[in-house]
Amino acid sequence: MLYIKCPYCGYRSQNEFAYGGDATIKRPELNKEVTDKEWDNFVYLRKSPRGKHLELWHHVSGCRQWIKVLRDTNTHEIFNTYKSEDKVET
Amino acid sequence: MTQSFRLDKTGLINKNKKISFKFNGKSYFGYEGDTLASALIANGVHLVGRSFKYHRPRGFFGAGVDEPYAIVQLYRNGETDPNVRATEQELFEGLEAKSVNCWPSVNFDIGAINNFLNIFLPAGFYYKTFMWPRSFWYKIYEPFIRKAAGFGAASTKHDKEKYEHKYEYCDLLIAGSGPSGLASAYAAAKNGARVILAEDKPRYGGSLLTSDVSIGNQSGKDWADNIIAELKGMENVIVKNRSQIFGYYDHNMLVMSERITDHLPKSDKHTPKQRMWYIRAKQVVISSGSIERPIVFGNNDTPGVVLASAAKEYMKVYGVLVGKKPVIFTNNDSAYETAIEFKKNNINPVVLDSRKNPQSEIIKEALSLGIEVKFSHVVVAAKGYKKVKSCDIAMISDNKENLIDITNIKCDCICVSGFWTPTIHLASQSGSKTKFVEDIDAFIPDKSKQKEITLGSANGVFTLDETLKTSFQKGYELSKEITNQDNKLQSPQVSEKQQSKHDKFWCVPLPNGKNYKRFLDFQNDVAVSDIELALREGYRSIEHVKRYTTLGMATDQGRTSNLNGLQLVSKIENKVVPAVGHTTFRPPYTPVTIGAIVGREIGKHSKPTRKSPMHSWHEKNNAVFVDAGVWLRPRYYKKDNEGLFEASKREAENVRKNVGVCDVTTLGKIDVKGKDSAEFLNRVYTNAWLKLPVGKARYGVMLREDGVVMDDGTTTRISENHYHMTTTTAQAANVLSHLEYYLQIVWPELDVNVVSSTEQWAGAAIAGPKSRDLLQKIFPDTDVSNDALPFMGFLEANLFGVKARIFRISFSGELAYEVNVESDNGNFMWEKIIENGKHFNLQPYGTEALSTLRIEMGHVAGSELDGRTIPYDTGLDGLISKKKDFIGKRSLLKKAFNETDRQRIVGVVPLDKKTSIPEGSHLVNDPKAKMPILKLGHISASCWSVEHNNPFSLAILKDGKNMIGSKLYAMSPLKNKTIPVEIVSSHYVDPKGERVRS
Structure with missing residues (x-):
């Protein structure tokens, strides 16, 4: 079970969190024309990298904040965690 | 009644307290501190089971967790447990146990005919035998395999015992209380670290309990006892025995199962039987020790063939002799300790050492005590069926390929030692790679993956002096990093005997003209010939060989068999052992009960129950409740003899006619x-x-x-x-x-x-x-x-x-x-x-009337909004704004979502106006068409329309918009019903919605 440092609450076990997928996905702006391909990429297509992955986790049984976690999908090592508004270079 | 195999003077058990127990219906007694195994051996009982495949007689092989044979069915306090190792089960008053895998009895087992039919039961026999004809699978093969497979039977009764979960955090978690565990725990605890020390066995000390060493001016055992006593008194230390750390998971989360009352006749009312600990440790010390491995020889599964270390443990811990005429067969020095222990108890062993001319302190001591030692000698085969009666021995050539002068000597046990295998399961589970060390012919952990370190014989270090020095040092260093304290203890002086090198010899060749079975895996009856066959048939990967032959599977997970199996594969394939590799170590290290995994999350406690503030009123007024997620909601309020149908109909009718009230707190x-x-x-x-x-x-x-x-x-x-x-x-x-x-x-x-x-x-x-x-x-x-x-x-x-x-x-x-x-x-x-x-x-x-009311109105709910429907499908397309953007809007442009014959919600009425349509029924054109019949839609919700007084259902139907008025069939293969129906509007009552505005 992962041990995730919530930027608001400190270290908490994984069972307090819900996984939220790739944190680098950007929703197309509202009221803007998007092609079928762009929209499908946003809704359905995700990379599944082996290695570093910036992802969202929701501290559902805690402060209810969505946070960003930079994790190695292969080793489960967590390099760092961030608040949702933090800019992260990957 | 005297116990003829019990020693008067040695042992750590309490001989003042007799304990009576039953095995296979017969009464015996043992002493407080015995295991079921030691008590049976003391009573001269060696036949405890039958083997998995050939039903050959099985005795005891080890003295602890490594035991592959002595698996029994245990009865305790009206409950029964399968898969209990007799070598680990502590004796308690009134214990009852039975042999497994034998019928009608362990002495006369009909399945033993497999032993003579063994040419039909080669490696992979499941895969070869049970394939054809296919129609035999359900009725003949599967029941047969189910009956034949496994040891013992799980109880079908509700388990009355309590189990708990506990979460704990610590600086250092130490797995195993042998010399390295004790030393590192002590050094770290004295340096201010919060330490948890876990020992699987009831007694602390590991090898110190049986080895002949001194630490400082104390015996190894006294030193261990004193350290434990001191640790127990420290506030920053938790010391637990009967506690197995069985799994190493991510981010230094380890799981330990603590057996709290398994060794007692029954659990008292408030004490759990077992407790599962989830421990998050800053550092882990793996001091899990090592397990002796056997040397492979003919009929090496005969009862009476035991590990030399087990024979020593039975004598020194339990005061029990595994035999009175022992042969000790070894390729290394450690078995000499067993020989000397026999001699000290006035038993004369014969030592067969495969080495030609080994020189060491302990061999000298053995010889000086007058112990008969034959160098360059091996056991060729054990003789005897239900117990060893003699053995064929021979001189072995220097290249270890030829047997010279086979002779038979009488004996009643063969104590075998093929050197030591580090227990690296936890380190491997943590993700660490392993490396093969030629010096010890075994794998040890390579670089640590998580924050863990492996010490002592688990790390391939077999001298006490080096183990203690390293462990004191590491305990100090690791704790210093965490506590920033600097209280360093000196490692004590050690006196131990120096050992000479072991012989890289693990399997005795077959004599000419003999085809003795030479077992590698005792629990699964995997012999040398099975592995040879698997390789001839083309299996190469060790993982495939394992699954095909079952080598290293089941409850002992190959603790005594894996390395010899690898040696064999490496020899046949002409590869070095590390190139063959080993199979993956997966948790749990030993079987864990389902009860401990579940803990208290059972029955009503498996999820929270949410109740509305009006719950007690509902209870008092005959509400029948239904689970709505985690909420409990009144389904209907029962009057007189009403059932669900009558009550909900009455309630719904009253809403349409008068007025009703429904608890909607759960929204x-x-x-x-x-x-x-x-x-x-x-x-x-x-x-x-x-x-x-x-x-x-x-x-x-x-x-x-x-x-x-x-x-x-x-x-x-x-x-x-x-x-x-x-x-x-x-x-x-x-x-x-x-x-x-x-x-x-x-x-x-x-x-x-x-x-x-x-x-x-x-x-x-x-x-x-x-x-x-x-x-x-x-x-x-x-x-x-x-x-x-x-x-x-x-x-x-x-x-x-x-x-x-x-x-x-x-x-x-x-x-x-x-x-x-x-x-x-x-x-x-x-x-x-x-x-x-x-x-x-x-x-x-209640909710049933609530459903009726919404269904006949055509209001959608969860059964229509089922995660597969878009607004059009559920008639909600009128609520789609054309002017603004919103979440999901862009997806509604998808081609499939705009097909003209897209599915849509409709109402469904049976033509006879009587037969209720089961929810989940399929709507089809022609129920007599050849299977699979084209499905046009499905019934999402059904009710008895109180307005029309006939059954009514909602359905999601292909081209539903244009299907109003059509006649179809609702088919429910589950309920075996085919009902002719008419498709109508989903708004069956008040289609214009006037009532809500009245």
């Missing part, structure tokens, strides 16, 4: 506040929200980004920047997460806050033509007329001194209101409604 409620709330709702819902006035409610539908309907509900504008959102009971939590995601991640610029208020409000829906009259009665000071409180209106009002919110919204399709009060006032509100409703023939109604 999800979310408070939405902030100056951008209107804009946010406008993005979340499919319809327009910017112009909703204060004091008005609106029905809304929200989508996922893929265009599928996520949830629906009404949201009310309480004040300029304050909304009260409702969700369905089931989706409440998901909707809140969904809103938080958009507010925090996608549109953080919006000034909006959301919080769940589900539990803050109690809700009652008052529905029916007389509901306004009732409402007026409970709110005498408030004008609730159609003008003052129109459909979708909202008022705050005073309910006999309690603040209330009135929403004029309707799920039933009748004139209806929802009254909310703060939860603490819920029961007060409910009783006032009931009391004042008597005059109007008010009846409470």
Whole structure:
């Protein structure tokens, strides 16, 4: 079970969190024309990298904040965690 | 009764306390501190089971966790446990155990015929034998395999015992209380670290209990006892025996099962039987020791063949002799300790050492004690069926390939030692790679992956002096990093005998003309010949060989067999052992009971139960409850002999005719506040929200980004920047997460806050033509007329001194209101409604009537919004705004979502107007067509329409829009029903929606 440092609450076990997928996905702006391909990429297509992955986790049984976690999908090592508004270079 | 194999003077057991027990129906006694195994051996019992495949007689092989044979069915306090290792089960008064895998008895086992038919049971026999004909699988092969497979039987009764879970955090977790565990724990604890020291066995000390060493001026055992006593007295240390750390998971989370009362006749009322510990450790010390491995020879599975270390443990710990005429067969020095121990107890062993001319202190000692030692000698084969009676021995050539001068000598046990295998399971589970060390012919952990270190013989270090020095040092260093303290202890002086090198010899060749079975894996009956066959048949990967032959599987996970198996594969394949590799070590290290895994999360405790504030009223008034997610809701209120059908029909009819009240507290409620709330709702819902006035409610539908309907509900504008959102009971939590995601991640610029208020409000829906009259009665000071409180209106009002919110919204399709009060006032509100409703023939109604009312109105709910339907499918396309963008809108342009014959909600009535249609039935054109029949749609919800007095269902049907009036068939293969039906509008009652506005 992962041990995730919530930027608001400190270290908490994984069972307090819900996984939220790739944190680098950007929703197309509202009221803007998007092609079928762009929209499908946003809704359905995700990379599944082996290695570093910036992802969202929701501290559902805690402060209810969505946070960003930079994790190695292969080793489960967590390099760092961030608040949702933090800019992260990957 | 005397125990002829019990020693008077040695042993750590309490000989003042006799304990009686039964094995296979026969009574015996042992002493406090015995295991079932030691007590049986003391009584001369060696035949304890039958082997898995050939049903050959099985005795004891080890003295602990490594035991592959002595698996028994245990009976305790009216319960039974399968798969119990007799070598680990401590004796208690009244213990009963039986042999497994034998019928009718362990002495006369019919399955032993397999032993003579063994040419039909080669490696992979399951795969070869049970393939054809296919029709035999269900009735013949599968039942046979199920009956033949496994040891013992699980109880089918409810387990009365309690099990607990515990979460713990520490600086150092130390797995194993042998020399390295004790030393590192002591050094770290003295340096201020919070330490948990876990020992699987009842006694602490590991190898110190049986080895002939001294530490400082004490014996190894005394040193261990003193350290443990001191650790137990320290506040920063938890010391646990009977506790197995069986799994090493991510981020230094380890799981330990503590056996609290397994060694007692029964658990007292409040004590759990076992406790599962989830431990998050900053550092882990793996001091799990090593297990002796056997040398492979003919008939090496005969009862009486034991590990030399086990023979020594039986003598030194339990005061029990495994035999009185022992042969000791070894390739290394450690078995000499066993020989010397026999000699000290006036038993004369014969030592066969495969080495030609080894020189060491302990060999000298053995010789000086007059022990007979034959160098360059091996055991060729054990003789005897249910117990060793003699053995064939021979001289072996220097190249270890030829046997010279085979002779037979009498003996009653063969103590075998093929050197030591480090127990690297935990290190491997943590993700560390392993490396093969030629010096010890075994794998040890390579570089640590997590924050862990392996010490002592688990790391391939077999001298006490080096083990203690390293362990004291590491205990100090690791604790210093955490505590920043600098209290360093000196490692004590050690006196031990130096050992000479072991012989790289692990398998005795077969003599000419003999085909003795030479077993590698004793639990699964895997012999050398099986591995040879698997390799001949083309299996190469060690993982494949394992699965094909079952080498290293089952409860002992190959603790004594894996390395010899690898040696064999490496020899045949002509590869070095590390190139063959080993199979993966997976948790659990030893079997863990399901009870311990489940803990207290059983029955009602497996999930929380949520109850509305009016729950006790429902109980008192004969409500029959139903689970709605984690909520308990009244399904109907039983009167006299009514069943579900009669009661719900009565309740629904009363709503249509008079007035009913339903507890709707469970609906999800979310408070939405902030100056951008209107804009946010406008993005979340499919319809327009910017112009909703204060004091008005609106029905809304929200989508996922893929265009599928996520949830629906009404949201009310309480004040300029304050909304009260409702969700369905089931989706409440998901909707809140969904809103938080958009507010925090996608549109953080919006000034909006959301919080769940589900539990803050109690809700009652008052529905029916007389509901306004009732409402007026409970709110005498408030004008609730159609003008003052129109459909979708909202008022705050005073309910006999309690603040209330009135929403004029309707799920039933009748004139209806929802009254909310703060939860603490819920029961007060409910009783006032009931009391004042008597005059109007008010009846409470449950979820079943609620469903009936909404189904015949064609209102959609979870069964239609099932995560597969888009707004069009459920008739909600009228709520799609063309003017604005919202979550999921772009997906609605997808081609498939705009096909002209797209599925859509319809009503379904059976042609006979009598037969109810099972939910989940398929709608088909021709029920007699060849399978698979083309499915046109499915029944999503069914009820008995109280308005029309006949069955009515909702369905999602292909091209539903153009199917009204068609005749189809509803097929339910599960219920074996085919019902001719007519497709009608989904709005079966009040299609124009006039009642809600009346």
